[in-house]
Amino acid sequence: MKLDKYLDRSLWVFHLNTGSCNGCDIEIVALLTPRYDVERFGIKLVGSPKHADVLLVTGPVNRKMLPRLKLVYEQTPDPKAVIVVGTCGSSGGVFYDSYNIVGPVDKHIPVDVYVPGCPIRPEAIINGVLKAWLKLERLRGFSGVEIEKKIEEVNA
Amino acid sequence: MSGGSIIIFILNIFGALIIAILGILVGLFYKGIDRKLAAMLQSRVGPPIRQPFLDFFKLMIKENIVPENAIPWVFNGAPVLALVSTVTILFYIPFGPIPALLGDSGDLILIAYLLAIPAIALVAGGFSSGSTYASIGAQREMVLMMSYELPLVTTIIGLGWRLNLAYPGLKVFSLAALSTNPIWGLVGPLGFLGALLLLLTLVIVTPAELSIVPFDIPEAETELAGGVLVEYSGRNLALFELSNAVKMIVMGTLTIALFFPYNIAHLLSITGFFAYIINILFFFFKLFIVIFFEATLIRVALARLKIDQASTAYLIFLSATSLMGLLLIAIDYII
Numbered sequence: 001m002k003l004d005k006y007l008d009r010s011l012w013v014f015h016l017n018t019g020s021c022n023g024c025d026i027e028i029v030a031l032l033t034p035r036y037d038v039e040r041f042g043i044k045l046v047g048s049p050k051h052a053d054v055l056l057v058t059g060p061v062n063r064k065m066l067p068r069l070k071l072v073y074e075q076t077p078d079p080k081a082v083i084v085v086g087t088c089g090s091s092g093g094v095f096y097d098s099y100n101i102v103g104p105v106d107k108h109i110p111v112d113v114y115v116p117g118c119p120i121r122p123e124a125i126i127n128g129v130l131k132a133w134l135k136l137e138r139l140r141g142f143s144g145v146e147i148e149k150k151i152e153e154v155n156a
Numbered sequence: 157m158s159g160g161s162i163i164i165f166i167l168n169i170f171g172a173l174i175i176a177i178l179g180i181l182v183g184l185f186y187k188g189i190d191r192k193l194a195a196m197l198q199s200r201v202g203p204p205i206r207q208p209f210l211d212f213f214k215l216m217i218k219e220n221i222v223p224e225n226a227i228p229w230v231f232n233g234a235p236v237l238a239l240v241s242t243v244t245i246l247f248y249i250p251f252g253p254i255p256a257l258l259g260d261s262g263d264l265i266l267i268a269y270l271l272a273i274p275a276i277a278l279v280a281g282g283f284s285s286g287s288t289y290a291s292i293g294a295q296r297e298m299v300l301m302m303s304y305e306l307p308l309v310t311t312i313i314g315l316g317w318r319l320n321l322a323y324p325g326l327k328v329f330s331l332a333a334l335s336t337n338p339i340w341g342l343v344g345p346l347g348f349l350g351a352l353l354l355l356l357t358l359v360i361v362t363p364a365e366l367s368i369v370p371f372d373i374p375e376a377e378t379e380l381a382g383g384v385l386v387e388y389s390g391r392n393l394a395l396f397e398l399s400n401a402v403k404m405i406v407m408g409t410l411t412i413a414l415f416f417p418y419n420i421a422h423l424l425s426i427t428g429f430f431a432y433i434i435n436i437l438f439f440f441f442k443l444f445i446v447i448f449f450e451a452t453l454i455r456v457a458l459a460r461l462k463i464d465q466a467s468t469a470y471l472i473f474l475s476a477t478s479l480m481g482l483l484l485i486a487i488d489y490i491i
Contacts (some may be wrong), residue, residue: 009210010210010214022240034199034200039203040200040201040202040203042207048386049380050221050389050393051382051385064265064482075221077220077389077390078219079219080329140279151223
């Protein structure tokens with residue numbers, strides 16, 4: 001897996017709903033509106049996991065969605081990052097220990113960033129994508145100090 | 157082969173390389189401008205202008221997945237075919253003051269055929285990828301292609317026919333002849349109206365050629381998850397993006413060469429090398445204006461049509477418009 005500096009300025013995001021209540025999904029769509037406008041960071045919502053760099057997974061994983069979740073994860077070409085959006089996907093939330101839930105997401109696919117909240121604020125998702133970007137930086141061989149410096153730059 | 161023709165041959169090869177590279181760079185640059193302008197029209201900040209370059213390099217380093225039930229040679233060959241055929245058109249189109257590299261050996265008819273090849277490559281790639289989404293996308297692409305060919309060809313024929321009436325014996329379909337004698341100077345008031353209708357036809361055919369909203373039905377991201385491109389990833393997707401970017405300047409340049417082939421330097425009474433530079437800059441300005449009206453404004457202002465609506469729009473309404481334009485030019489000539 002070869003990482004490149006172009007990756008972090010052009011993250012294409014695929015959104016997968018694994019049984020969410022649609023609250024988080026509405027907040028994800030809000031990211032594209034003029035108020036938040038994530039396209040200025042090169043983040044684009046794409047329609048196919050084959051085009052994506054980042055998977056945004058919402059919802060506790062129910063039984064029917066589990067094979068699809070794994071399939072979509074495998075269909076996403078490397079290098080990739082997975083972001084779980086919302087409390088349900090992070091821990092199960094109110095659906096914890098239900099008979100029809102096999103989640104949370106990290107039981108089945110490797111997850112890089114958790115964005116808890118019910119529903120999350122759009123700012124939190126932007127922050128989560130930024131964290132995923134830092135994970136890709138770490139894979140590229142940057143040390144902790146350099147990444148700290150990058151965070152400073154981004155915050156400033 | 158004599159010595160002179162060998163030198164011309166080698167020069168042509170170098171020229172082709174330079175034009176291909178410049179065409180791709182300019183195409184990506186204009187794509188960035190297009191995205192920025194679209195964002196500003198929607199009162200967003202928008203991506204930086206170099207964003208298409210970043211996207212391209214990113215896609216080049218991504219994993220290239222070939223689906224299990226795809227036909228690999230068609231699947232991998234289609235993006236290359238699309239890019240090569242689009243870049244080939246650049247050799248036959250004059251860029252403002254710069255004459256076409258192979259202008260003597262190809263004309264507008266050849267360009268009309270070459271313009272169809274990227275769409276055919278998309279269809280072949282879509283069908284060969286073995287995905288149902290891609291098959292539906294490919295079928296829609298075919299329907300759309302058959303719908304917009306007629307108005308496009310009517311426009312081309314109309315211009316060539318009028319030029320032939322004015323100057324019999326000229327190579328009327330060569331772009332050099334068409335751009336030295338623009339249609340506006342040949343016709344009276346009625347014909348002027350007809351030429352306007354032909355221009356309108358070309359402007360409305362362009363979004364379908366570029367597969368952008370409202371005619372991006374084959375790729376419809378929200379319904380077909382990317383349609384014909386659904387299985388493409390990595391390098392193959394990058395090549396399709398490139399060919400789309402190049403096609404954008406091809407359509408813009410074609411519109412300029414057919415309808416607005418005017419230069420500005422002699423109006424400012426500048427001569428020599430400096431005039432050449434001014435003309436080239438003016439050409440890029442014209443390209444910016446044309447792409448803004450042909451692609452950016454249309455795609456921001458309108459929503460996606462259904463395939464039957466798009467087909468009706470092209471086959472009936474736009475064909476009628478272009479034939480009306482042809483009729484007006486004919487009446488203008490007879491009177």
